[in-house]
Amino acid sequence: MAPDALSITLAALADPTRRAILARLISGEASVTELAEPFEMSLPAVSKHLKVLERAGLIRRGREAQWRPCRLEAGPLKEVANWLEHYRRFWEQSFDRLGDYLGGLQAKERRDGCKDEH
Amino acid sequence: MAPDALSITLAALADPTRRAILARLISGEASVTELAEPFEMSLPAVSKHLKVLERAGLIRRGREAQWRPCRLEAGPLKEVANWLEHYRRFWEQSFDRLGDYLGGLQAKERRDGCKDEH
Numbered sequence: 359m360a361p362d363a364l365s366i367t368l369a370a371l372a373d374p375t376r377r378a379i380l381a382r383l384i385s386g387e388a389s390v391t392e393l394a395e396p397f398e399m400s401l402p403a404v405s406k407h408l409k410v411l412e413r414a415g416l417i418r419r420g421r422e423a424q425w426r427p428c429r430l431e432a433g434p435l436k437e438v439a440n441w442l443e444h445y446r447r448f449w450e451q452s453f454d455r456l457g458d459y460l461g462g463l464q465a466k467e468r469r470d471g472c473k474d475e476h
Numbered sequence: 477m478a479p480d481a482l483s484i485t486l487a488a489l490a491d492p493t494r495r496a497i498l499a500r501l502i503s504g505e506a507s508v509t510e511l512a513e514p515f516e517m518s519l520p521a522v523s524k525h526l527k528v529l530e531r532a533g534l535i536r537r538g539r540e541a542q543w544r545p546c547r548l549e550a551g552p553l554k555e556v557a558n559w560l561e562h563y564r565r566f567w568e569q570s571f572d573r574l575g576d577y578l579g580g581l582q583a584k585e586r587r588d589g590c591k592d593e594h
Contacts, residue, residue, distance in 0.1 A: 361492075368490035372483045377559070384562065432566030439560050439567075441495070444502065446557070448550030 363415075364441060367434040370414035375399070376407050380416060383430040387420070393428065481533075482559060485552040488532035493517070494525050498534060501548040505538070511546065 361369070370376060379393055394404040408428060411417045415434045420427045479487070488494060497511055512522040526546060529535045533552045538545045 361490075364495070365490045365492055368486050372479075372486035372490055374480055374483055377482070381562070384566075430563075430566060432563050432569075435560055435563045436567035439557070439564070442553055442557050442560070444499070445548075445550050445553045448502075448548060449554035449557075451550075 363434070364437055367414045367416065367438060370410050370416055371438070373407070373410075376411055379404075379407060379411065379428075380430060383417065383428060387427040387429040389425055389427055481552070482555055485532045485534065485556060488528050488534055489556070491525070491528075494529055497522075497525060497529065497546075498548060501535065501546060505545040505547040507543055507545055 371380075375397060378397070382388060382393060382396070390401060390404055390408065393408070394401055397404065408417065408419070411428075412419060415431055417428045418431050420429075489498075493515060496515070500506060500511060500514070508519060508522055508526065511526070512519055515522065526535065526537070530537060533549055535546045536549050538547075
């Protein structure tokens with residue numbers, strides 16, 4: 359079975375170097391050489407990561423033979439965000455539960471404080 | 477180098493069966509047998525997927541020896557959502573650009589329409 363687009367995107371993102379490359383592209387397009395610099399990686403190693411990102415549609419490369427700058431393509435990231443929305447209420451609920459718990463603790467402290475005063 | 481937590485989460489999510497298991501758990505906790513049903517998969521195959529999800533902290537399993545229900549844990553999904561936030565303006569920008577383009581087309585149509593009338 360061929361992997362679906364969302365699985366290809368998530369697999370491409372499941373690597374800290376590839377996420378660091380995307381983070382670098384937030385500030386604008388860059389050449390392979392520029393992208394390789396901070397990682398102390400060989401150009402072929404960086405090129406391999408770029409191919410994975412390109413196949414996932416997360417970057418696009420210019421057509422100029424010499425310089426071929428890479429730029430960020432956010433479409434697949436939006437698909438991940440859309441998928442995540444189905445789960446938002448779960449982490450917001452846990453946050454609410456934590457809030458309730460902390461609120462309860464504070465109320466108890468206030469009550470205990472009042473007891474001490476009387 | 478040991479993979480970082482975000483990479484482990486994203487790799488666990490990069491599989492349609494594992495995402496379908498999480499989607500099933502939105503409606504409440506379920507046993508391995510219940511989770512296996514819709515996929516026509518063997519229990520060991522489902523158990524293997526559950527282990528990947530559990531290692532990523534995306535599910536938690538009950539302690540009852542007989543039934544050990546699985547439940548969704550949304551914490552790691554929130555981490556993915558937080559990471560994605562850095563990129564939101566990129567897909568919102570592309571949407572804005574599309575909006576500008578469509579708006580431009582409509583304005584042109586209105587102008588052309590007026591020309592025809594005169």
